[in-house]
Amino acid sequence: MEHANGVTGLLxxxxxxxxxxxxxxxxxxxxxxxxxIPGLAAIDEAVGRATEMGRPILFSPGxxxxxVTTLQALSIAGHVMRLAARYNTRVILAxxxxxxxxxxxxxAREAYNAEGRxxxxxxxxxxxxxxxxxxxxxxxxxxMNREKVSGNFFFGGFFAEALILAExxxxxxxxxxxxxxxxxxxxxxxxxxxxxIIGEEYxxxxxxxxxxxxxxxxxxxxxxxxxxxxxxxLAGTVMASLGMTSWLHGLQSLLGMEGLAS
Amino acid sequence: xxALRSLFTPLHGTALVMAIIGAILFFxxxxxxxxxxxxxxxRSLTIAATFLAGLFYFLEFILPNxxxxxxxxxxxxxxxxxxxxxxxxxMVVGAMAFGLGLLNLIQIHGRxxxxxxxxxxxxxxxxxxxxxxxxxxxxxxxxxxxKGWTNAYDFLFSGLYQSLxxxxxxxxxxxxxxxxxxxxxxxxxxATLMMVTAFIVMLGxxxxxxxxxxxxxxxxxxxxxxxxxxxxxMTTVNMSAQRxxxxxxxxxxxxxxLRIWLSLERGHFFDQD
Numbered sequence: 001m002e003h004a005n006g007v008t009g010l011l012x013x014x015x016x017x018x019x020x021x022x023x024x025x026x027x028x029x030x031x032x033x034x035x036x037i038p039g040l041a042a043i044d045e046a047v048g049r050a051t052e053m054g055r056p057i058l059f060s061p062g063x064x065x066x067x068v069t070t071l072q073a074l075s076i077a078g079h080v081m082r083l084a085a086r087y088n089t090r091v092i093l094a095x096x097x098x099x100x101x102x103x104x105x106x107x108a109r110e111a112y113n114a115e116g117r118x119x120x121x122x123x124x125x126x127x128x129x130x131x132x133x134x135x136x137x138x139x140x141x142x143x144m145n146r147e148k149v150s151g152n153f154f155f156g157g158f159f160a161e162a163l164i165l166a167e168x169x170x171x172x173x174x175x176x177x178x179x180x181x182x183x184x185x186x187x188x189x190x191x192x193x194x195x196x197i198i199g200e201e202y203x204x205x206x207x208x209x210x211x212x213x214x215x216x217x218x219x220x221x222x223x224x225x226x227x228x229x230x231x232x233x234l235a236g237t238v239m240a241s242l243g244m245t246s247w248l249h250g251l252q253s254l255l256g257m258e259g260l261a262s
Numbered sequence: 263x264x265a266l267r268s269l270f271t272p273l274h275g276t277a278l279v280m281a282i283i284g285a286i287l288f289f290x291x292x293x294x295x296x297x298x299x300x301x302x303x304x305r306s307l308t309i310a311a312t313f314l315a316g317l318f319y320f321l322e323f324i325l326p327n328x329x330x331x332x333x334x335x336x337x338x339x340x341x342x343x344x345x346x347x348x349x350x351x352x353m354v355v356g357a358m359a360f361g362l363g364l365l366n367l368i369q370i371h372g373r374x375x376x377x378x379x380x381x382x383x384x385x386x387x388x389x390x391x392x393x394x395x396x397x398x399x400x401x402x403x404x405x406x407x408x409k410g411w412t413n414a415y416d417f418l419f420s421g422l423y424q425s426l427x428x429x430x431x432x433x434x435x436x437x438x439x440x441x442x443x444x445x446x447x448x449x450x451x452x453a454t455l456m457m458v459t460a461f462i463v464m465l466g467x468x469x470x471x472x473x474x475x476x477x478x479x480x481x482x483x484x485x486x487x488x489x490x491x492x493x494x495x496m497t498t499v500n501m502s503a504q505r506x507x508x509x510x511x512x513x514x515x516x517x518x519x520l521r522i523w524l525s526l527e528r529g530h531f532f533d534q535d
Contacts, residue, residue, distance in 0.1 A: 002323075003322075003323060003324070003325065003326055003327055003339065004323055004324050004326075009324050012324065015513070015516060016516070016520060019516070019517050019520055020520070023526065065356075068515055068518050068519055068522070069515075071518075071522065071527075072518060075527075095363075098356070098359040098360045098361075098362055098363035098364075099355075099356050099359040101359065101362055101363050101366060102359065102362055123369075124369070124370050124373070126366070127366065127370060128362075128363035128364075128366045128367060131363070132423075132427065133427075134426075134427040134430040134431055135423075135426075135427065135430075137430060138426075138430050142384075146381060160431065160434060163434055163437045163438065163441060164430065164433060164434065164437060166441075167437040167440060167441060181511045181514070181515070183504055183507050183508065183511075186507075188438075188441060190445070191441040191442065191444060191445035192437075192441045192444075198507065199507040199510040199511055199514075200510030200511055200513060200514040202511075202514065203511070203514025203515065203517060203518050204514065206518075206527065214521075214526050215521065215526075215527075218517045218520070218521060218526075219517070221517065222513045222514065222516075222517050225513055225516075226509065226510070226513055229509060229513075
């Protein structure tokens, strides 16, 4: 098994500390302001368009298993479904992992219940298509064509099928909003979708959509942690450039990382 | 720990049958008990289980090698031996979920077929594929040397499934071209920059030797070689942007993992009773 060395442990504790400190500050009433994220703001537009056209929406939570990325996607799916339930619009949630399926069904049921429209929940709209990458992509494109969807949401982890999904959606004229932490698929989604949420914006979604002070606090904590990392990178670059390697070696031996520089 | 490991030791014959029946009865009782609990208790139980599981993996990673390990020198701490049985447990739970996925497919396609909804023929093909692949797969697994079953399996898997998957994958070539065309024709400064960069990288990968191969690599003009420019774009510009994105993503993942661990996350699956 791999275990944290001194530096990793120290960094992890430092970053976790920054997050917890800001969450605690937010709990005490300090409410931070966050910038507008166009991709997340476009969710309302896509649901509104689907309502006007009287067509359903397709939501794909990606190909990853039941992990942090997919849980975040399902959280966004819940928000989309609440909005859709308000306007009596159908949302088809296409899942590719059997472990994600029962969680997705529960998220959908909760969303319709929360809006006071439990009768709109249709278990047939939560579909496990396939756990095979291209079979799943074919299934999604099939749904887009058969159901004539007016909006596509691609949130989660994607691989090569991302472009098949996005181009398939474009061909049926659907408004498309995507968000993924998979950096290799970002260029394809940016080229094919109307709005794309990139990088850490993806993990800021629940904070942005719920405006919960605790979650907003953790966003500020992330920024503090990134500033700390940036300072460390700059300090390391300057020290290495100025030949201050004895300092670095001293720090390494202090943290039990001898031999790393070589 | 030994008792935990023994749970994941393969059993055979009567012991296996008894273990399966015992496991089914145990989980029926557990699920019945959980179902009978009030919502608040269920929520508290979920929070406690999430916290304990997160604490285990956090401590296992953060505690140094040999911490509390009385068995001698190694790379493990005292929690490490439990990682493998827990991973097995997660795989068992995952395997159970597979049945739910299959049930969902059968329900949706079964209803479409019985009610002859539009597209019922797709549902019919689904059932033909499901039954054929299950029957041939199981029989081929039990009789791996039988030529007839091997041929049938190869026909269904390599001949049909893999060919269809490869065909869908091949569509990417056309989709990349259409997406790239749209991205480059936008007419903004960013689109122009992207087009020029893409042009250099493409030429650097396919036509570098023909177009700029005559420039000596050790001359003062070596930076004009397409392969040199491509290398610089990919390792300096592209890589630094990718790493900046990855830093943000890693911080986001750490934050959301912490929020889920401490049950601070809000959303439709985390804060509803």
